[in-house]
Amino acid sequence: MAHPGWTDFSFDGIGTRWQISTPSPIADGHRRRLLGVVADYDAAWSRFRPDSLVARAASQPGSYEFPAGAADLGPLYGTLYRLSKGAMTPLIGGSLAHLGYGAGYSLRPEGPPLAAPHWEDALEWDGTVLTTRAAVVIDVGAAGKGQLADLLSAELLASGITDHFIDASGDLLNPGTAPVEVALEHPYDASRAIGVVMLGAGALCASAANRRTWGDGLHHVLDGTTGAPVHTIVASWAMAGTAMLADALATALFFVEGARLREEFEFSWLTVYSDGHAEYSADFEGALFS
Secondary structure, three states: OOOOOOEEEEEEEOOEEEEEEEOOOOOHHHHHHHHHHHHHHHHHHOOOOOOOHHHHHHHOOEEEEOOOOHHHHHHHHHHHHHHOOOOOOOOOHHHHHHOOOOOOOOOOOOOOOOOOOOHHHHEEEEOOEEEEOOOOOOOOHHHHHHHHHHHHHHHHHHOOOOOOEEEEOOEEEEOOOOOEEEEEEEOOEEEEEEEEEEEOOEEEEEEEOOOOEEOOOEEOOEOOOOOOEOOOEEEEEEEEOOHHHHHHHHHHOOOOOHHHHHOOOOOEEEEEEOOOOEEEOOOOOEEEOO
Protein backbone atom coordinates (compact mmCIF):
# COMPACT_ATOMS: atom_id res chain seq x y z
CA MET A 1 0.00 0.00 0.00
CA ALA A 2 1.39 3.39 -0.99
CA HIS A 3 0.07 5.21 2.09
CA PRO A 4 -0.50 3.41 5.42
CA GLY A 5 -4.11 3.59 6.52
CA TRP A 6 -5.51 4.17 3.03
CA THR A 7 -8.02 1.74 1.51
CA ASP A 8 -7.65 -0.11 -1.78
CA PHE A 9 -10.05 -0.65 -4.67
CA SER A 10 -8.67 -3.54 -6.76
CA PHE A 11 -9.92 -4.89 -10.07
CA ASP A 12 -8.79 -6.45 -13.34
CA GLY A 13 -8.77 -4.46 -16.57
CA ILE A 14 -7.09 -4.54 -20.00
CA GLY A 15 -5.31 -7.74 -19.03
CA THR A 16 -3.68 -6.49 -15.85
CA ARG A 17 -4.36 -5.98 -12.13
CA TRP A 18 -5.19 -2.50 -10.87
CA GLN A 19 -5.17 -1.03 -7.37
CA ILE A 20 -6.44 2.45 -6.54
CA SER A 21 -5.59 3.63 -3.03
CA THR A 22 -7.52 6.44 -1.33
CA PRO A 23 -7.79 7.84 2.23
CA SER A 24 -11.44 6.70 2.42
CA PRO A 25 -13.29 3.91 0.61
CA ILE A 26 -14.51 4.84 -2.88
CA ALA A 27 -18.32 4.90 -3.04
CA ASP A 28 -20.08 2.35 -5.23
CA GLY A 29 -21.19 4.97 -7.76
CA HIS A 30 -17.65 6.22 -8.21
CA ARG A 31 -16.40 2.63 -8.55
CA ARG A 32 -18.90 1.97 -11.33
CA ARG A 33 -17.74 5.06 -13.20
CA LEU A 34 -14.12 4.00 -12.88
CA LEU A 35 -14.92 0.53 -14.20
CA GLY A 36 -16.83 2.19 -17.02
CA VAL A 37 -13.71 4.11 -18.04
CA VAL A 38 -11.80 0.81 -18.16
CA ALA A 39 -14.53 -0.92 -20.17
CA ASP A 40 -14.66 1.89 -22.72
CA TYR A 41 -10.89 1.82 -23.18
CA ASP A 42 -10.87 -1.93 -23.63
CA ALA A 43 -13.72 -1.76 -26.16
CA ALA A 44 -11.69 0.61 -28.29
CA TRP A 45 -8.10 -0.61 -28.04
CA SER A 46 -8.06 -4.30 -27.13
CA ARG A 47 -6.66 -6.58 -29.83
CA PHE A 48 -7.78 -9.60 -27.78
CA ARG A 49 -11.54 -9.18 -28.27
CA PRO A 50 -13.36 -9.57 -31.59
CA ASP A 51 -15.75 -6.64 -31.08
CA SER A 52 -13.20 -3.89 -30.40
CA LEU A 53 -12.48 -1.01 -32.75
CA VAL A 54 -8.96 -2.37 -33.20
CA ALA A 55 -10.36 -5.75 -34.26
CA ARG A 56 -12.69 -4.08 -36.76
CA ALA A 57 -9.78 -2.12 -38.22
CA ALA A 58 -7.78 -5.34 -38.52
CA SER A 59 -10.55 -7.14 -40.39
CA GLN A 60 -11.59 -4.36 -42.78
CA PRO A 61 -9.43 -1.43 -43.98
CA GLY A 62 -11.14 1.93 -43.65
CA SER A 63 -11.54 4.97 -41.41
CA TYR A 64 -12.41 4.52 -37.75
CA GLU A 65 -13.30 7.09 -35.12
CA PHE A 66 -11.54 6.35 -31.83
CA PRO A 67 -12.08 7.95 -28.40
CA ALA A 68 -10.64 11.37 -27.62
CA GLY A 69 -7.45 9.91 -26.16
CA ALA A 70 -6.35 8.83 -29.62
CA ALA A 71 -5.47 12.45 -30.37
CA ASP A 72 -2.78 12.25 -27.65
CA LEU A 73 -1.53 8.79 -28.56
CA GLY A 74 -0.98 9.56 -32.24
CA PRO A 75 1.62 12.34 -31.95
CA LEU A 76 3.43 10.50 -29.15
CA TYR A 77 3.73 7.31 -31.19
CA GLY A 78 4.65 9.33 -34.27
CA THR A 79 7.60 10.94 -32.50
CA LEU A 80 8.82 7.66 -31.01
CA TYR A 81 8.43 5.91 -34.37
CA ARG A 82 10.67 8.58 -35.89
CA LEU A 83 13.26 8.51 -33.11
CA SER A 84 13.44 4.71 -33.12
CA LYS A 85 13.57 4.54 -36.94
CA GLY A 86 10.46 2.37 -36.97
CA ALA A 87 11.44 0.02 -34.15
CA MET A 88 8.66 1.31 -31.85
CA THR A 89 5.40 1.25 -33.75
CA PRO A 90 1.65 0.99 -33.07
CA LEU A 91 1.51 -1.61 -35.86
CA ILE A 92 3.39 -4.24 -33.85
CA GLY A 93 0.23 -6.23 -33.07
CA GLY A 94 0.54 -8.48 -36.10
CA SER A 95 4.15 -9.28 -35.24
CA LEU A 96 3.15 -10.23 -31.69
CA ALA A 97 0.32 -12.43 -32.94
CA HIS A 98 2.68 -14.07 -35.44
CA LEU A 99 4.95 -15.11 -32.55
CA GLY A 100 1.99 -16.56 -30.64
CA TYR A 101 0.93 -13.59 -28.51
CA GLY A 102 -2.38 -12.96 -30.22
CA ALA A 103 -6.08 -13.10 -29.45
CA GLY A 104 -6.00 -16.90 -29.28
CA TYR A 105 -3.00 -16.97 -26.90
CA SER A 106 -1.53 -19.91 -28.79
CA LEU A 107 1.96 -18.95 -27.51
CA ARG A 108 3.32 -20.86 -30.51
CA PRO A 109 5.15 -18.94 -33.25
CA GLU A 110 3.75 -19.35 -36.75
CA GLY A 111 7.23 -18.94 -38.21
CA PRO A 112 10.26 -16.66 -38.03
CA PRO A 113 9.75 -13.11 -36.69
CA LEU A 114 7.66 -10.89 -38.94
CA ALA A 115 8.46 -7.18 -39.28
CA ALA A 116 5.63 -4.72 -38.74
CA PRO A 117 4.19 -2.85 -41.75
CA HIS A 118 5.64 0.58 -42.42
CA TRP A 119 3.42 3.17 -40.76
CA GLU A 120 3.53 5.50 -43.77
CA ASP A 121 2.25 2.70 -46.03
CA ALA A 122 -0.43 1.17 -43.83
CA LEU A 123 -1.87 3.77 -41.43
CA GLU A 124 -2.95 7.39 -41.37
CA TRP A 125 -3.51 8.78 -37.88
CA ASP A 126 -5.32 12.12 -37.89
CA GLY A 127 -6.45 13.13 -34.41
CA THR A 128 -9.09 10.60 -33.37
CA VAL A 129 -9.55 9.15 -36.87
CA LEU A 130 -7.39 6.17 -37.80
CA THR A 131 -7.46 5.12 -41.45
CA THR A 132 -5.99 1.73 -42.31
CA ARG A 133 -4.96 0.87 -45.86
CA ALA A 134 -4.51 -2.83 -45.13
CA ALA A 135 -5.54 -5.43 -42.56
CA VAL A 136 -3.16 -4.29 -39.82
CA VAL A 137 -3.30 -5.00 -36.10
CA ILE A 138 -2.93 -1.81 -34.07
CA ASP A 139 -1.39 -2.25 -30.62
CA VAL A 140 -0.94 0.75 -28.30
CA GLY A 141 0.09 -1.38 -25.34
CA ALA A 142 3.36 0.50 -24.92
CA ALA A 143 1.45 3.63 -23.84
CA GLY A 144 -2.12 2.44 -23.30
CA LYS A 145 -1.89 1.24 -19.72
CA GLY A 146 -0.36 4.55 -18.75
CA GLN A 147 -3.00 6.51 -20.60
CA LEU A 148 -5.73 4.54 -18.86
CA ALA A 149 -4.13 5.35 -15.50
CA ASP A 150 -4.28 9.05 -16.43
CA LEU A 151 -7.94 8.70 -17.43
CA LEU A 152 -8.80 6.98 -14.14
CA SER A 153 -7.01 9.72 -12.22
CA ALA A 154 -8.97 12.35 -14.16
CA GLU A 155 -12.23 10.57 -13.26
CA LEU A 156 -11.24 10.52 -9.59
CA LEU A 157 -10.40 14.21 -9.65
CA ALA A 158 -13.70 15.01 -11.38
CA SER A 159 -15.46 13.14 -8.58
CA GLY A 160 -13.68 15.23 -5.95
CA ILE A 161 -11.29 12.45 -4.91
CA THR A 162 -8.10 14.46 -5.08
CA ASP A 163 -5.99 12.18 -2.88
CA HIS A 164 -5.31 8.88 -4.62
CA PHE A 165 -2.54 6.59 -5.83
CA ILE A 166 -2.82 4.23 -8.81
CA ASP A 167 -0.84 1.01 -9.18
CA ALA A 168 -1.31 -0.72 -12.55
CA SER A 169 0.73 -3.87 -11.87
CA GLY A 170 3.84 -1.86 -11.09
CA ASP A 171 3.19 1.17 -13.29
CA LEU A 172 2.50 3.92 -10.77
CA LEU A 173 0.74 7.28 -10.80
CA ASN A 174 0.98 9.63 -7.82
CA PRO A 175 -1.00 12.85 -8.36
CA GLY A 176 -0.24 14.10 -4.85
CA THR A 177 2.76 15.90 -3.41
CA ALA A 178 3.71 13.32 -0.76
CA PRO A 179 6.55 11.19 -2.20
CA VAL A 180 6.34 7.41 -2.15
CA GLU A 181 9.37 5.11 -1.93
CA VAL A 182 9.25 2.51 -4.70
CA ALA A 183 11.38 -0.60 -5.07
CA LEU A 184 12.78 -1.31 -8.54
CA GLU A 185 12.13 -4.96 -9.39
CA HIS A 186 15.13 -7.10 -10.26
CA PRO A 187 14.83 -8.00 -13.98
CA TYR A 188 15.70 -11.66 -13.31
CA ASP A 189 14.07 -12.20 -9.90
CA ALA A 190 10.72 -10.58 -9.12
CA SER A 191 11.20 -11.27 -5.39
CA ARG A 192 14.24 -8.97 -5.25
CA ALA A 193 14.94 -5.29 -5.91
CA ILE A 194 17.92 -3.64 -7.59
CA GLY A 195 17.27 -0.30 -5.94
CA VAL A 196 14.72 2.21 -4.72
CA VAL A 197 13.43 5.51 -6.04
CA MET A 198 11.26 8.29 -4.59
CA LEU A 199 8.17 9.03 -6.65
CA GLY A 200 6.78 12.50 -6.08
CA ALA A 201 3.96 14.02 -8.13
CA GLY A 202 3.95 12.16 -11.42
CA ALA A 203 4.31 8.66 -12.77
CA LEU A 204 6.87 5.87 -12.73
CA CYS A 205 6.52 3.14 -15.34
CA ALA A 206 8.68 0.16 -16.18
CA SER A 207 9.25 -2.20 -19.06
CA ALA A 208 11.04 -5.51 -18.69
CA ALA A 209 11.93 -8.51 -20.78
CA ASN A 210 10.86 -10.84 -17.96
CA ARG A 211 7.23 -9.74 -18.19
CA ARG A 212 4.86 -11.44 -20.66
CA THR A 213 7.32 -14.08 -21.78
CA TRP A 214 6.63 -17.32 -23.62
CA GLY A 215 8.67 -19.83 -25.58
CA ASP A 216 12.44 -19.74 -25.97
CA GLY A 217 13.64 -16.15 -25.72
CA LEU A 218 10.24 -14.68 -26.62
CA HIS A 219 8.87 -11.62 -24.84
CA HIS A 220 6.55 -8.76 -25.67
CA VAL A 221 9.06 -5.98 -26.49
CA LEU A 222 9.55 -6.46 -30.22
CA ASP A 223 11.58 -4.41 -32.68
CA GLY A 224 9.12 -3.35 -35.37
CA THR A 225 11.79 -3.38 -38.06
CA THR A 226 12.48 -7.09 -37.53
CA GLY A 227 9.54 -8.42 -35.49
CA ALA A 228 12.02 -10.03 -33.08
CA PRO A 229 12.32 -9.49 -29.31
CA VAL A 230 14.96 -7.06 -28.06
CA HIS A 231 17.73 -8.81 -26.11
CA THR A 232 20.28 -6.05 -25.50
CA ILE A 233 18.20 -4.48 -22.70
CA VAL A 234 16.44 -6.31 -19.88
CA ALA A 235 14.61 -3.53 -18.00
CA SER A 236 13.91 0.19 -18.03
CA TRP A 237 12.14 2.75 -15.89
CA ALA A 238 10.85 6.21 -16.80
CA MET A 239 9.49 8.98 -14.58
CA ALA A 240 7.36 11.69 -16.19
CA GLY A 241 4.50 14.05 -15.52
CA THR A 242 1.87 11.70 -16.95
CA ALA A 243 1.59 7.93 -16.87
CA MET A 244 1.01 7.79 -20.64
CA LEU A 245 4.35 9.48 -21.29
CA ALA A 246 6.23 7.45 -18.66
CA ASP A 247 4.75 4.20 -20.00
CA ALA A 248 5.66 4.99 -23.61
CA LEU A 249 9.18 6.15 -22.77
CA ALA A 250 9.90 3.06 -20.65
CA THR A 251 9.38 1.01 -23.82
CA ALA A 252 11.17 3.53 -26.04
CA LEU A 253 14.31 3.10 -23.90
CA PHE A 254 14.62 -0.39 -25.40
CA PHE A 255 15.23 1.25 -28.79
CA VAL A 256 16.55 4.77 -28.19
CA GLU A 257 19.15 5.98 -25.69
CA GLY A 258 17.74 7.97 -22.84
CA ALA A 259 19.88 11.01 -23.63
CA ARG A 260 18.42 11.17 -27.14
CA LEU A 261 14.87 10.89 -25.82
CA ARG A 262 15.61 13.69 -23.34
CA GLU A 263 16.16 16.03 -26.29
CA GLU A 264 12.42 15.85 -27.02
CA PHE A 265 10.76 14.77 -23.76
CA GLU A 266 10.93 15.91 -20.15
CA PHE A 267 11.53 12.81 -18.04
CA SER A 268 14.12 10.90 -16.01
CA TRP A 269 15.18 7.34 -16.69
CA LEU A 270 17.11 4.19 -15.84
CA THR A 271 18.06 1.46 -18.32
CA VAL A 272 19.57 -1.92 -17.38
CA TYR A 273 21.42 -3.77 -20.14
CA SER A 274 21.76 -7.51 -20.62
CA ASP A 275 25.54 -7.31 -19.98
CA GLY A 276 24.78 -6.08 -16.44
CA HIS A 277 25.62 -2.38 -16.71
CA ALA A 278 23.09 0.40 -16.15
CA GLU A 279 22.68 3.91 -17.51
CA TYR A 280 20.51 6.63 -15.99
CA SER A 281 19.82 10.34 -16.01
CA ALA A 282 21.27 12.52 -13.29
CA ASP A 283 17.79 13.43 -12.04
CA PHE A 284 16.59 9.85 -11.59
CA GLU A 285 16.40 10.29 -7.83
CA GLY A 286 17.00 6.88 -6.38
CA ALA A 287 19.67 4.47 -5.26
CA LEU A 288 20.89 1.30 -6.94
CA PHE A 289 22.06 -1.53 -4.74
CA SER A 290 25.55 -2.90 -5.32
